[in-house]
Amino acid sequence: MNVRTPLPQDQATDDFPVTPANRVRRASTRGRYDRTTIHAILDAALLCHIAYTIEGRPYCTPTSFWREGDYLYWHGSSASRMIRAQAQGIALCLTVTHLDALVMARSGFHHSVNYRSAMIFGQAHAVEDPTQKLALMERLIDRIYPGRSGIIRPPNTAEFKATTMMRMEIETASAKIRDTHVSDDEEDYANVPAWSALYPVTQILGEPSLCPRQAPDLPYPKEMADFQPGARLDDVMAKTYRCTFGT
Amino acid sequence: MNVRTPLPQDQATDDFPVTPANRVRRASTRGRYDRTTIHAILDAALLCHIAYTIEGRPYCTPTSFWREGDYLYWHGSSASRMIRAQAQGIALCLTVTHLDALVMARSGFHHSVNYRSAMIFGQAHAVEDPTQKLALMERLIDRIYPGRSGIIRPPNTAEFKATTMMRMEIETASAKIRDTHVSDDEEDYANVPAWSALYPVTQILGEPSLCPRQAPDLPYPKEMADFQPGARLDDVMAKTYRCTFGT
Incomplete structure (x- = not known):
């Protein structure tokens, strides 16, 4: 038998540290801390919401993002107030939520509601190295559309300068899942004669509308x-993720 | 003619104040400040994400919410750290995002991506008055399922005590929309022979799964x-909103 029996510490190693920040307190049986669960939630998502503060005021901004190992990446305009604030290394909370049912x-x-959500805590920095930055700009596209960076025009100097790529190490994280009836x-x-049911909710792709100026x-x-019409976006994102980054 | 020509100040009155907090700086042509646009985004949503800080650390928590006039409401466990912190009247940012296309x-x-998002700024307080609180607990349900509070069991004493209803006046707000090809x-x-298209994304309801213990x-x-299978959740939420609150 080559199949190794997992040891208790394997489970522990897969977990993010549980701290006062990420410990799930309400409905704590729904809380998870293991990378397998948290990665699956992150890697099936296109968008997250990031909480950060500027001059003591909190902001909650939606943005696209992706994960590589224990790092999260996103981008923004180099002139953006959000990006300039985040690049100072302030504390952030990045949250992904998939709504699965009413x-x-x-x-x-x-x-x-049934849902899969993950909250990630850490600090972000701008990636300054030009080679690393260019590679991240390519993966920003390829993470969603595998291989596409190879068929589009590369960034020009102005675009390269106008874009900031952010990188955040996952300091700690938690997931919360409800998936019951x-x-x-x-x-x-x-005693209560109220018609009761679970309504699944899914986010799906429609029929593509071609660019009107597409060459024939x-x-x-x-x-x-x-990217089939009717496909679930979370399924497509999980598949394109594996296509670009492997499992 | 009874149709009144809108005066310029009508438009101004419909706008939330533009402050350093809510002014849209990036892609500012996508920014909107009028109540009509912002309400439509809010009232088509079931979930929002709220950014808040506890001891200087930001958190981003998904939750259900709804709007009445210039107020937003949500609920939580009375024991929740989020609710206890928010009830102190700290600054909050509540964001709604509808993803419409890749x-x-x-x-x-x-x-x-095409999207409709709204960022709302303000401070929240717990609603202490028992009559108001009970009415909000009913509208929390009715906003999603019109009339349902009348056919289910009312909250018992323990549930009433364990639930906190939060209310936030909209101090200022902005919306940002991309809806082009x-x-x-x-x-x-x-010069770039890359197949290019817009993929619509919609969140839809599936077939209801009846409670297995439903009376026949x-x-x-x-x-x-x-609530028809295949219906868009944002359409359903906008319709149930009007059903419960009028237009």
């Missing part, structure tokens, strides 16, 4: 085979 | 006629 119940208290107080099942007979990029 | 281009710089540098259209022959609530 869950109705027989009391207001037990209404819920309607769950009511025992006495309410019989351009081939559909074979690396984009997963 | 937009490919012929350079990395012009890749984009592929837009490339003029010379790239002819329970009627489907007629107020939920919009």
Whole structure:
């Protein structure tokens, strides 16, 4: 047998440290700290929301991002107030949320939604090295559209200068997941005649609308085979992620 | 003619004040400050992300919310660290983002996404008055499922105590919208042979999965006629909003 039995410390090694910042307190049975769970939530997402403060005031900004190992990357305009503030190494919280279902119940208290969310804590810095920065600008595109950096025009000098690539080491993180059905107080099942159900929610791709100035007979990029109308965006993002970065 | 011609100040009155906090600086032509636009984005959403700080550290938490006039409401566990911190009247930023499309281009710089987002700034407080609080607990449900508070079990004493309803006056706000097609540098259209398209993205409801302990022959609530499999969640939320609150 070559299959190794996982040791208890393997599990521990896979976990992010649990600190006062990331410990899941409410509905704590929904909390997870292991990289496998947290990576799966991050790598299925295109967008996150980042909380940061400027002069004591919090901001919550949506942006695209991706993960490599224990690092997260995103980009912005070099002139952006968000980017200039974040590049100082201030504390950040980056959150990803997938809404999976609406869950109705027989009391207001037990209404819920199913979701997969991850909160990541750390500090970010701008990537200054030009070679690293260019490679990140390519992966920003390839993470979503595998191989596309090789068929588009590379950044020109002005674009390169106008773009800042941010990198944040994951200091700690937690995930929270609800994936169960309607769950009511025992006495309410019989006593409350309210039609109750779980409605799945998915984010899906539609039919592509071609660029009106497309040259005729351009081939559909074979690396984009997963971009099928009706496909779930989280599935497509997980597949394109593996395509670009492996598993 | 009874149709009044809008005066310039009507437009001004509809706008939230533009301050250093909410002024849209990047891609400023995408910025909007009028209530009509901002309300439409908020009222089509089930979830938001709220940025707040505890002991100088920012957090970004997803939660359900709704709007009434210039106030936003959400709820949480009375024991939650988020709720206890927010109830002190700290500064908050509540952001809603609808992802509408992936937009490919012929350079990395012009890749984009279409979206509708709104950032709301203010301070929140817990609603202490029991009558107001109970009415908000009902609207928390009815905002999503019109009329449902009338057919479910009301909150019991423990649930009422365990739930805190938060209220935030909108101090200022901005929206940012991209809703255009592929837009490339003029010379790239002819020179870069990269298949380029816009992929619509929508969040949709699936087939409901009935509670396995449902009593037989329970009627489907007629107020939920919009919850059709395949319906867009943002459309359903906008319709249920109008159903509960009017236009």
